[in-house]
Amino acid sequence: DIVLTQSPDSLAVSLGERATINCKSSQSVLTSSNNKHYLAWYQQKPGHPPKLLIYWASTRESGVPDRFSGSGSGTDFTLTISSLQAEDVAVYFCQQYYGTLWTFGQGTKVEIK
Amino acid sequence: QVQLVESGGGVVQPGRSLRLSCAASGFNFSIYAMHWVRQAPGKGLEWVAVMSYDGSQKYYLESVRGRFTISRDNSKNGLYMEVNSLRPEDTAIYFCARGRIYGAFDMWGQGAMVTVSS
Numbered sequence: 001d002i003v004l005t006q007s008p009d010s011l012a013v014s015l016g017e018r019a020t021i022n023c024k025s026s027q028s029v030l031t032s033s034n035n036k037h038y039l040a041w042y043q044q045k046p047g048h049p050p051k052l053l054i055y056w057a058s059t060r061e062s063g064v065p066d067r068f069s070g071s072g073s074g075t076d077f078t079l080t081i082s083s084l085q086a087e088d089v090a091v092y093f094c095q096q097y098y099g100t101l102w103t104f105g106q107g108t109k110v111e112i113k
Numbered sequence: 114q115v116q117l118v119e120s121g122g123g124v125v126q127p128g129r130s131l132r133l134s135c136a137a138s139g140f141n142f143s144i145y146a147m148h149w150v151r152q153a154p155g156k157g158l159e160w161v162a163v164m165s166y167d168g169s170q171k172y173y174l175e176s177v178r179g180r181f182t183i184s185r186d187n188s189k190n191g192l193y194m195e196v197n198s199l200r201p202e203d204t205a206i207y208f209c210a211r212g213r214i215y216g217a218f219d220m221w222g223q224g225a226m227v228t229v230s231s
Contacts, residue, residue, distance in 0.1 A: 036215070038215065038216035040216065042158075048223075049210075049223060049224060050208075050218070052217055055213070056215050059215075061219065093157065095158070095217065096216070097215075097217070100163075100172040101160070102160035102163070104157055104159065104160070105157070106157045107157045107158075
């Protein structure tokens, strides 16, 4: 099974500053059939279900602010919040799909410094 | 309104069963793969099961295979999961989620809480 490891487990960032979350996969999530990385990012606020932010590693879901961006390839991926807003306080999860198994990272809690 | 609404959660004793339901509305349910994803209290997300758009294919997390059964009724826009032989470690919020071809979940319900305790 593919294991996703996020780092850090938590981080505190000042309003307006950049937040960077990493996600490392135990094996490549690149699908040769279409050369896409099946890696997604979600935001989850307390008491709410997750919200899809990014799919295919770097494609922003419709309606997601452009301060959220995804990057990476192979086994190393990053979610960046370019200018942290108060409403971005949440837990962020990466997720991969490979074969017939979907797995999530353990989550990264983002707070305001 | 485009939404997913779960029901059927509750408190059950170990070894007992429940049937979770997910009612979809506002979109063409019959063309999407549908998933169950769970989240233990204060913990991360864990994918549980998927059923293809037409019900012809289904896959499970190893630890629930043989105990959980996913099903759907496209005429009723409903997704279901029979959860049998429940264990304390199955305690979680169970979300239904819509699957997309890029392997992500673009719509989630609010979840149904299942508590397994004697």
